Amino acid sequence: xxxxxxxxxxxxxxILHEWIIYHSYLFGIENxxxxxxxxxxxxxxILEQYKALGLNVYSxxxxxxxxxxxxELIKENMNECDYAIPLxxxxxIGVVDLKNMQDDVLMKYAQQCLSFNSSYYLNTYTHLQSAGxxxxxxxxxxxxxxxxxxxxxxxxxxxxxTPSKEECKLFIEDNERVILKSYPELFISCDKxxxxxxxNQLPVYGRYAFSYYLTSRNYELxxxxxxxxxxxxxxxxxxxxxxxxxxxxxxxxxxxxxILDHGHHYGRVEGLLQNxxxxxxxxxxxxxxxxxxxxxxxxxxDIRGFGHVKNIDDIRELKEKLKQNVPGSHNIQTxxxxxxxxPYSLCMFDDGGLKITALSNKIKELRDFFxxx
Numbered sequence: 001x002x003x004x005x006x007x008x009x010x011x012x013x014x015i016l017h018e019w020i021i022y023h024s025y026l027f028g029i030e031n032x033x034x035x036x037x038x039x040x041x042x043x044x045x046i047l048e049q050y051k052a053l054g055l056n057v058y059s060x061x062x063x064x065x066x067x068x069x070x071x072e073l074i075k076e077n078m079n080e081c082d083y084a085i086p087l088x089x090x091x092x093i094g095v096v097d098l099k100n101m102q103d104d105v106l107m108k109y110a111q112q113c114l115s116f117n118s119s120y121y122l123n124t125y126t127h128l129q130s131a132g133x134x135x136x137x138x139x140x141x142x143x144x145x146x147x148x149x150x151x152x153x154x155x156x157x158x159x160x161x162t163p164s165k166e167e168c169k170l171f172i173e174d175n176e177r178v179i180l181k182s183y184p185e186l187f188i189s190c191d192k193x194x195x196x197x198x199x200n201q202l203p204v205y206g207r208y209a210f211s212y213y214l215t216s217r218n219y220e221l222x223x224x225x226x227x228x229x230x231x232x233x234x235x236x237x238x239x240x241x242x243x244x245x246x247x248x249x250x251x252x253x254x255x256x257x258x259i260l261d262h263g264h265h266y267g268r269v270e271g272l273l274q275n276x277x278x279x280x281x282x283x284x285x286x287x288x289x290x291x292x293x294x295x296x297x298x299x300x301x302d303i304r305g306f307g308h309v310k311n312i313d314d315i316r317e318l319k320e321k322l323k324q325n326v327p328g329s330h331n332i333q334t335x336x337x338x339x340x341x342x343p344y345s346l347c348m349f350d351d352g353g354l355k356i357t358a359l360s361n362k363i364k365e366l367r368d369f370f371x372x373x
Contacts, residue, residue, distance in 0.1 A: 001200060003027045004081040004254075006070045008060070009089035010037040010301055014294060015287060016046045018227040019089050020055065021366050022359075026093065026192050030054040031081070033073050037063050037305070063305025064262070064327075071260035071267075078254035083199060083208075085251040086264040090298075092227075092285040092359055095194045096180040096187040096211065098172065109148060109179075110168035116140050117155035125152060144175070145182040180281055184214060184235055185354045188283065190362040198281055206256040206269035207277040210249045210284050212237035214356060217348045218289040226290035227363045232353040233285070245275030249284055262327055285359050292343045299331040299338075308332070315339060 005023055009016065023032055033056040036047060051057045060069045074084040085093070098106065118136035121128075121143060128134050128142060143154055163171075172179065180187055202208060213236040216226075223229040241247030247265050259268040266274050289295055300312060306328050309317045315336065322332050337345050 001083075002031065002081045003083045003085060003199065004031045004033060004074075004077055006033045006035075006073050006084060006086045007089055008035040008037050008063075008066045008070065009039070009043065010063070010305075011039045011043050011297065012089045013039075013042040013046055014223075015090065015226055015290065016043055018363050018367075019092065020046075020050050022092055022190075022363060023087075024055075025362075025366055026195060028054075030056070032056060033058070033077070035060050035066075035069055035073075037061070037066075063302070064307065067260040067262045067264070070264075071257065074252070074254045074257055074260070078257075081254055083251055084254040084257065086260060087249075087284075088264075090287040090290070091249070092190075092287070093195060094188050094190050094214070094283045094285055094359060095198055096184055096281050096283055097189060097194050097198075098176060098180070098187060099194070100187045100189050106172055107165065107168045110171040111161065111163055112148060112154045113144055113175075114163045114167065114171060115155050115159065115161040116143055117159055120155050120159070121147070121152070145178065149183055149186075177279070181211060181235075181237060184212070184283065185356050188214075188356060188358050190358045195282065202278060202280065204253070205278045206253045206272045207267060208251050209239075209246050209277045209279050210251075210282050211280060212239075212248060213284050213286045214354070215286045216289045217353050218292060218295065218346055219348060220291055221343065222291035222293045226287055226294070228360045230287065230290055231355060231357050231360050233356050234353055236286075239279075246277055246279075250277060289346075289348070292338075292346045295334065295346060296338050296343070299335040302328045302331040303335060313339065 005027060012019075020029070020032065020034075029050065034047065035058045036044065037060060039047075047055070047057050058073070070086050074086070077084070087093075118139045121139050122134060125147070128139065134142070143152060147154075214233040215236050216230045217232040217234060219232070238247035249264050250267055252267055252269065256270040256272075257267055258270055261267060288298070303309060303312055306326065308321045308326055308328070311317060318332055318336050318339075322329055322336065326332070334346065
């Protein structure tokens, strides 16, 4: 089985080394196809360095045609790979797997879920009903997906059940996808063998969905080594996006892909409706937020690349495009916040987020390996 990655980048020199060495570790540098979209000298030097080692490098001028360019490359290579994975340069592949948690911890989790008492839970954690009465089923779902991670108790101590090991295993098996979606910090890995294991077990199909995003949090104006330094993430899951189906990022059987959208959320696939896909346990680390200066630069590049406005600092024009919900509107909103409220409006000072170091640790390990060579 062979996997090829396809990506476009512009002036992403702060994470370009890390993206290339990490995905080369996973799939081989010769299987990475990277389009440059008019970068400056810093990024071009990095690309030349890795081109000499086998990286496939291209140059394309129109950012708004990113989906078209990548789709063309996928079709050119469709007989050379089984999976074509389009990525952005701030996206890194990971995997969630129950094997990454000790069995006794999983058994304890199952025991607590099977011991759940909704009356106790709602009477103990009264804030859960501040926005209205919560049903017993909703309370159970809250504990299974959130409350356990917060250390909430499912019942009084003397009410705890003692289900058999088989009952616990059956609960975990029946709820595997919910568990993996709810607690990425407990189950995530950047292990090459685990990622390949997922790919090797997938059925033959046209379109596959990543399970969710882990989106980085901004706490600083800039970072020296963003992939190593940024370790707090928010989970973003768009499996049922505004009632329109799965909006999480996709990858494809290259032989059936016909058209690729700019953000890689759908893609037109021969014989499939837009909402048809195979769900996987692969996830994406998303380093869109990796320092305010870089975030603003990326937003400006995106707005200019689409040609949305004549004057990028014209607030009226930006607001009008935002109303029209043009492609990349989220970047327009971010840039408007910056113009109207200043750079520190883009910092995330509130509590929350998930502490995840799997990718940071793997990048350090790979950097040491490459330095030794």
